[in-house]
Amino acid sequence: MSIVAGVDFGTLSVRVSIFDSARGRLGAGVAEYPLLRKKEDPDHATQSHADHMNALALATHRALDSAGVEGGAVEAIALDTTGSSVVPVDAHLDPIDDYYLWCDHRAWKEAAEITAMARTHSLEAIDWCGGVYSSEWGFAKLLHWLRHNPHKRARFATALEHCDMVAAVLCGIDHPAAVPRSVCAMGHKWMWNARLGGLPSEEFLTAVDPLLAGVRAKLGGRYRASDAIAGHLAPTWAAKLGLRAGIPIPVGAFDAHWDAIGAGVRLGDVVNVVGTSTCIIAISDQGGLIPGVCGVVEGSVDPARTGIEAGLSATGDIFEAIARRAGATVADLSRGLEKYRGGETGLLRLVWDNGDRTVLVNPELGGITLGWRLTHTAQDELFAAIEGTAFHTRIILERMERHGVPVDRIVNGGGIPQKNPVLNQVYANVLGKPILVPKGDVTSLGSAIFAFLAAGTFRSIAEAQDALCPGYATVEPSAGDAATYAELYPIYRALYFAFGERASQAAAMGEVLPELRRIAARARGGKSAGTAAD
Numbered sequence: 001m002s003i004v005a006g007v008d009f010g011t012l013s014v015r016v017s018i019f020d021s022a023r024g025r026l027g028a029g030v031a032e033y034p035l036l037r038k039k040e041d042p043d044h045a046t047q048s049h050a051d052h053m054n055a056l057a058l059a060t061h062r063a064l065d066s067a068g069v070e071g072g073a074v075e076a077i078a079l080d081t082t083g084s085s086v087v088p089v090d091a092h093l094d095p096i097d098d099y100y101l102w103c104d105h106r107a108w109k110e111a112a113e114i115t116a117m118a119r120t121h122s123l124e125a126i127d128w129c130g131g132v133y134s135s136e137w138g139f140a141k142l143l144h145w146l147r148h149n150p151h152k153r154a155r156f157a158t159a160l161e162h163c164d165m166v167a168a169v170l171c172g173i174d175h176p177a178a179v180p181r182s183v184c185a186m187g188h189k190w191m192w193n194a195r196l197g198g199l200p201s202e203e204f205l206t207a208v209d210p211l212l213a214g215v216r217a218k219l220g221g222r223y224r225a226s227d228a229i230a231g232h233l234a235p236t237w238a239a240k241l242g243l244r245a246g247i248p249i250p251v252g253a254f255d256a257h258w259d260a261i262g263a264g265v266r267l268g269d270v271v272n273v274v275g276t277s278t279c280i281i282a283i284s285d286q287g288g289l290i291p292g293v294c295g296v297v298e299g300s301v302d303p304a305r306t307g308i309e310a311g312l313s314a315t316g317d318i319f320e321a322i323a324r325r326a327g328a329t330v331a332d333l334s335r336g337l338e339k340y341r342g343g344e345t346g347l348l349r350l351v352w353d354n355g356d357r358t359v360l361v362n363p364e365l366g367g368i369t370l371g372w373r374l375t376h377t378a379q380d381e382l383f384a385a386i387e388g389t390a391f392h393t394r395i396i397l398e399r400m401e402r403h404g405v406p407v408d409r410i411v412n413g414g415g416i417p418q419k420n421p422v423l424n425q426v427y428a429n430v431l432g433k434p435i436l437v438p439k440g441d442v443t444s445l446g447s448a449i450f451a452f453l454a455a456g457t458f459r460s461i462a463e464a465q466d467a468l469c470p471g472y473a474t475v476e477p478s479a480g481d482a483a484t485y486a487e488l489y490p491i492y493r494a495l496y497f498a499f500g501e502r503a504s505q506a507a508a509m510g511e512v513l514p515e516l517r518r519i520a521a522r523a524r525g526g527k528s529a530g531t532a533a534d
Contacts, residue, residue: 002457003069005060005243006448007079008255009052009162011035011103011276016059018067018074019448021457024468026069028444029062031055035101043105043135043363046098049087052162053169060241071242076249077170077233078226078451080444081162083254084189086141089165091157092174097149099162100141103277103313105355107140108363110147114139117208118200125191125200130293132361136313138190139205139212146211153211158218161185163252170249171231179221180230184253186223187297188309194298198223224251225303226258226450248454256281256309257301258446259413261461263438264469265301268408270400272393274423275414277354278312280396282405290403292359293396302461308405310396314354315389316416318367321353322385326378333382337422342387342429342481343488345380346520347371348512349388350495359399360500368499371516386423387485390430391492397431411436411472415443421475429481430489440470484523491515 001022008015012035017028033051038044064071082102087095100107114133118126126133133140142159158176160168168179186192192199199219205212224230230251238245256279260271265283273279287296287306300307316330323330348370355363369381401407410433417424417437428435449464458464491512 002075002452002455003073004448004451004455004457005063005074005077006444006446006451007056007077008258008444008447009079009081009166010255011082011101014052014055014059015444016056016063017444017448018063018069019445019452019468021452021467025441025445027063027065027067029059029064029066031059031062036098041106043108045101045104047085047101048098049095049165052166056166057240060243064242072244074243074247075457076247076451076455077243078250078447078454079163079166079252080255080258080447081166081252083161083163083185084137084141085162086138086159087162087165088142088145088152088156088159089176090155091176093160093165093168093176093179096152096155097145100145102136103317103354104141105135105363107144108135110143111135111137111140111363114143114208117204121204121207123200123204125193125196127289128193128296129188129191130295130358130361131291134294134357134361135355135363136189136357142215143209143212147209156218158220161189163254164221167230167249167252170233170237172234172236173231176218177220180228180251181219181221181223182251182253183223183225183297184257184300184307187300188254188295188307190219192223225299226251226253227303227453229454250450250454253300253450254279256311257307258450259442260301260446261449261465262442262445262469263411263413264465265411266462267305268406269411270397270405270407270409271411271413272427273414274315274412274416276314276316277357278315278389278393278414280310280358280393282308282400284308284405286404288404290400290405292361292399293403294358294361308400310358310400312351312389312392313357313363314351318351318353318385318389319382322378322382328378330382333379334420334422336379337383337386340383340422341523342426342484343519344523345371345376345384346373346516347376347380347384348488348492348495348516349381349384350499351385351388351392352500356500358396362500365500370495371513371520383422386426387430388492390427391489392496393427394431394489395493395496409436410434411438413438413442424475425478428475428477430485432477432482432486434477435475436472437475438470439473442470445469484519487519
């Protein structure tokens with residue numbers, strides 16, 4: 001029996017959970033931190049490193065109190081974070097500026113330039129990132145920062161992903177060359193590829209912009225998967241966290257990747273980590289290129305396999321925005337959604353409110369809702385948004401399947417499926433397959449599993465999953481609604497590519513709205529075609 005701490009940094013808060021290898025989760029603590037957005041610039045999203053670390057200390061003490069455990073009993077601590085959340089630092093690893101959070105899209109021009117140059121240079125690394133570089137990723141954000149902060153460039157020593165920054169700080173590492181670099185982070189977001197010699201060449205980077213001269217050398221450090229030890233907890237931070245100095249800290253990773261581990265992902269599974277955004281995670285024994293899928297990386301997710309990541313740039317954020325505009329909460333608007341039939345609102349919603357992460361990889365897109373009538377309500381839009389995220393997920397899963405990724409089981413992980421049964425049912429109906437939902441909370445369980453591995457408690461991820469992961473509740477498709485969605489999906493798919501691709505020759509749109517109205521009337525059981533859901 002051993003006790004560890006698993007840390008999960010989310011978009012708005014950090015959760016620390018204390019786990020016992022035999023008894024499971026003993027307790028948890030949460031602390032929030034602010035997200036800086038700007039109304040005049042909707043692409044802006046930043047956070048403070050100091051806020052993160054203060055919240056980590058507070059959440060750790062709360063977790064220990066909740067678990068009734070002395071800090072000295074904790075044998076290891078592991079942490080995951082959002083990504084790509086990037087911070088520029090100086091030669092002592094002190095932040096020069098705030099994090100460009102994962103949802104900061106200011107670097108969309110830089111991302112387009114990197115994509116164009118990659119195609120000009122036939123850069124193979126871009127193919128492993130789905131063929132299009134994203135404004136959510138590291139090089140785009142770093143170039144944007146360099147361009148817009150000329151007075152700070154002289155201090156710049158390197159840039160770090162959040163998971164690597166936190167691990168380095170906790171280990172007392174204060175030199176860029178000694179920093180642990182997560183293969184998960186650098187492979188999915190920085191085009192690092194061991195088979196291709198690591199990062200893109202100096203020649204390529206300077207061709208994108210001379211400001212990137214020398215950056216490749218500055219992104220050094222120890223590139224490792226999460227079965228490696230980043231270091232050991234430094235005395236200063238042990239005192240702040242209330243833990244024992246010297247305990248091991250494994251190399252960190254992204255929250256969605258370890259959420260998939262906590263949700264019990266195995267070969268043949270796809271885990272939809274549904275939260276503020278959606279990350280779609282799978283593992284494979286054979287990594288192959290998947291156009292539009294934002295990462296196929298050896299050693300990510302499960303260090304012994306190839307990790308595959310795709311996703312939606314916003315999910316819960318869209319639900320929250322709909323509720324906010326209506327002067328309500330998502331919980332309020334969700335009451336009664338279980339009475340809705342598939343397609344009955346007559347609305348079809350393309351969920352690009354924060355751009356498209358996969359498969360178009362286009363941050364310039366915006367949300368579209370078709371079929372509005374005078375009687376529609378905010379609740380109708382919320383239901384249509386849930387349907388839209390399910391349709392978008394189906395597009396992604398079909399792309400993965402066409403390129404050799406098995407989709408034998410679909411697991412809905414993350415925070416939203418635990419409290420939104422309507423979403424799980426809609427996903428089952430749209431995807432036409434059972435949806436497995438973990439019976440218990442798995443947030444930070446993935447971190448705990450890697451902490452247990454660092455402590456030597458378990459011999460493998462699978463052994464730890466067998467001991468710690470909860471079982472699943474199964475949500476079966478409803479035949480009637482599944483049939484309705486089988487009609488709607490081709491319409492959604494056609495609109496997705498017609499509106500989403502600049503070069504598309506849009507098919508005739510004149511049939512779309514009449515078809516939505518016809519299907520809605522039938523779904524409502526013959527009610528007036530002009531009446532929205534009650």
